[in-house]
Amino acid sequence: MSAEARDADVAIDVEGLTKSFDGKVVVRNLTMKLRRGRIHGFLGPNGSGKTTTIRMLCGLLTPDSGRGSCLGFDIRTQHDEIKRHVGYMTQRFSLYEDLSIRENLEFVARIYGVRNPETAAQDSIDRLGLKGREEQLARELSGGWKQRLALGACILPKPDLLLLDEPTAGVDPKARRDFWDEIHRLAEGGMTVLVSTHYMDEAERCHDISYIAYGDLLAHGTVDEIIDSVGLTTFRVSGGDLTALSDQLAREKAIDMIAPFGAALHVAARDPVALERIAQRYGGDHVWTRDRTTLEDAFIVLMSRSHEAAPERATA
């Protein structure tokens, strides 16, 4: 099957990707198909294989088995093409700390053979609002500015696909918001974005979400699709001693999830009838109201289910 024969609408298409380190499976049989021009959120707890997956996508790691393509290029064989068309922002800042913003950007511009590296670097500085800091060494920048520089370096060569690995970890809320506005602008310009994150508000700004836990892809779809797929009924409980309530509810077999929700609790179960009964039983000074199931609720359930289904997998 040639690259052209595959769906031209698909940016990432992987099938059965597996990768282990020292006998420990880190990504298991991952199959994913991501459409072009969209923002894909990649979620999952720490150590679940997100970084490993992203590295396999851009050719930095060779999968043990499985096949895949990125922008129609084979992830095993066409590394050169992938590198030229994919921008990868690493989880840890990996530009040169001892170079200034401008020098880092010019370096990237030259590597990609941009015709006029100085101008390209300047444009990038203007676009990302780095003006006035361009001569600062990267090591002197705060987290937010570093992240902005890293994004600037990624998009400077105008890639078709952006792989962003936890780009907003440790960045203040304002910088995060600006960052996401920029990502949406890029997606509107036709770029495909795959972004891994821990933040639920960020996940909700993605067009599609893939949820991976301990190497397994547990859910894939839009926010609503994922929430619907777990099929939960959720109550918000407020008032009274919620800590004690939480302990009591934890012993109820019918309940799938108890999680703090602001100053209240979210309590969810797949069986709405059983949940109603429990709500009545634990009325008292607690106020039970029906609420929307959030994405976070869904993920908590997904994660605990994956543990129950295969507890040995996490260490297998």
Add this chain to the structure above:
Amino acid sequence: MSGTFSRFSAVFVKELLQLRRDRLTFATMIFIPVVQLLLFGYAINNDPRHLPTTLLVQDESSLARAFLSALTMTGYFEIVHVAHSEAEADSDILSGRSQFIVQIPAHFGRALIHGEKPSLAVIVDATDPTATNAAIIAINGAAQIAFDNDLRGSLAYLRATPPPFDVRIQRRYNPTGDTQLNIVPGLVGTILTLTMLIFTALSVTREIERGTMESLLAMPVRPVEIMLGKIAPYALVGAAQMGIILVAAVGLFHVPIAGSLALFFALTMLFIVANLSVGYTFSTVASNQLQAMQMSFFFFLPSMLLSGFLFPFRGMPDWAQIVGEILPLTHFIRIARAIMLKGSTASDLVFDTGALALFTLAAMGIAVARFRQTLD
């Protein structure tokens, strides 16, 4: 192709900037050669005098006495023992009591007058050639002066050149007996080996340890472009070092440059690149900076010992010579000695130049092949 150049220049400019920011490395680069040269150059007194000498005089003629007084006048020899037999004299050398035996054979004076070209035997303990070589040169001069003064009047016919006698110098334990000027060409090579090796040995491991390798590998740059871009700035540094060393060598130690300076520069650059490629190769093989430093050290040691810098090359056992032939320093020392001291030209140095070039290409080939393009 222009893409290749652009990527090469990206790495080159980046390395140059990083080098400029790294004050310590920068200072080291200027400091190491100067300090080493001064230490080596001055600590090694390459013209020691008053060397212990045993006399074995078997001829009591006035000519023999004249020679002996001229010999002591040179200042190089201090007669510590007058031996009466060859066995006695030999034991002086074996015990290290003397470094020279000067033997004036029986009937030397009579043979000289009869125009029979008799021989003066000078036996040298050449285990330490740098100590004895200047003295050997002085012996010839002393003999000349002594007999010039004495051969007058009726004996004046004997003053013709070549001199009417031979000085037979027999170097023991060291067949080559190189001159003391050897030390500086060798030193140039040793200093360059050490510094060049260290600079590139860290270049790849540093990127891995700082985490910048991940970004670099995700960019469309080829291993060979990375290698050349990382080597080139240090080649410039090497050229500067060579300049410093050369100025010091000529200015402080009066080393002559008999041959072409341009040729010397060109071949030294080749040698610099050879060492940079070895260092770079180590950095692609090593998994951390410590390992890279250890590898460099293990390469530097045989370079010092087996290249002919410290010990005469031809005096080494076969296996050591074979190892020595592989090392770039061996070839560079030959080249440097040949150009600086002998005035050799490019065509004389084809073999050593070829060996250096081959070594460089092999090292670069290994480095490119070994460069890990993934994080696996």
